[in-house]
Amino acid sequence: MQNNDTIAAIATPPGRGGIGIVRISGSNLQQFAQAILGKLPDPRHAGLFNFLDQDNQIIDQGIALYFPSPNSYTGEDILELHGHGGPAVINLLLARCLQLGARLAEPGEFTLRAFLNEKLDLAQAEGIADLIDASTANAARCAMRSLHGEFSSAIHQLVNALIDLRILVEATLDFPEEEIDFLQSAHATEQLIAIREKLEQILAASRQGNLLQEGIKVVLAGQPNVGKSSLLNRLAGDEIAIVTDIPGTTRDTVRQSIEIEGIPLHLIDTAGLRETSDIVEQHGIARTYAAIEQADLVLLLVDSRHGVTEEDHSVLARLPERLPVLTVHNKIDLSGKLPHLEEDTSGTAVYLSAKEGAGITLLKTALLKTAGWQANIAGEGAYMARQRHLQALMRTRELLARAATWLHTADQLELLAEELRLAQQALSSITGEFTNDDLLGEIFSSFCIGK
């Protein structure tokens, strides 16, 4: 997929704006600059230019920036034309670039080139897309840390520690008669323990980042009139989250997205789940069930005067058993109960009044806790991990657990060596050292054009 033809795209969002930017990246931009600007701008110096068409008529006047290879975003030569942000003028500028031989860039192609030219690794490239897509301030900060390379450097440290251990094990394979003593004196067991501990820390921090990015998916259940709308309004307060597409769900299955302490909360409604012969409705119900499969927990709302009813039990029975259930006993102002929280083996129950607001903080805390949010890790150290990263980390965890068993028995050194090799490969897929073209295509196609 390596291409080094010249690509161009509008880098600013569609519509009207103060400025609009057309970006060109390629191996030799001299002729583009000459034709559009009359000369190549000084490297990395903003200059005011007339942008010219093929008849030397002025399309627009604006700032041009030139970043010669390799010190540019893509690692190639880059020319940026900052014109006035009207769709017509910006499209004329883009058309001029295409006329001069540039090709319209694919989504994410600038960043793909940056990755292929080793300006950033795969996790950093994903950090850029996540930063652009971040729907909360917390998520944006977390994506910035990935982009900055904190996640990648934690992964690299772990890979290096694994390599050290692999060298030791591979060397031992060459001297079979001394193997056990040799591994013991080199503290192989301790090394593996340290690696596994570090992996657990990274996994915990990644889970937090994943929650920040994807949000907590909550299935909302409860009979009519128990106060679901009132509770959502109360929880949302002024903080309505920006609804972005949520992996595994379609937008119509999400009733509302709100934000609690900077974490997006997506509510999947069960109201429409019923037996029906209507085909359209059946499709909708199937989509809702698919969304429910991806959920993190069930929020069951009941009237505290009646508690959990038969109908509630039958709704719960249709939801996946693995989902933790958080039961909210609403309207305590009518039942005379006090706001409080009860925890037992069947789950957590919160008593509150959506109308008066009593107990709402208890619910917020319980919601975040049930979804696995750990404020202590999340504040500073969360990594903006994608599902792909979590899967790679979990696979590494499995492989290292097996490696630990082999190391313990110390009679299957080839198997130990193989598990360690696979673990290194799984970890390296995060930063892109072992990644196939299909995966790259999938990752970069989700970017916006011009990035």
Ligand code: GDP
């Ligand atoms: P939904 O059908 O589950 O969405 O329920 P609504 O939110 O529409 O509430 C139904 C009725 O219950 C409305 O009249 C609300 O004002 C009332 N309600 C909701 N929560 C409370 C509460 O905590 N206390 C009292 N007294 N009334 C409530």
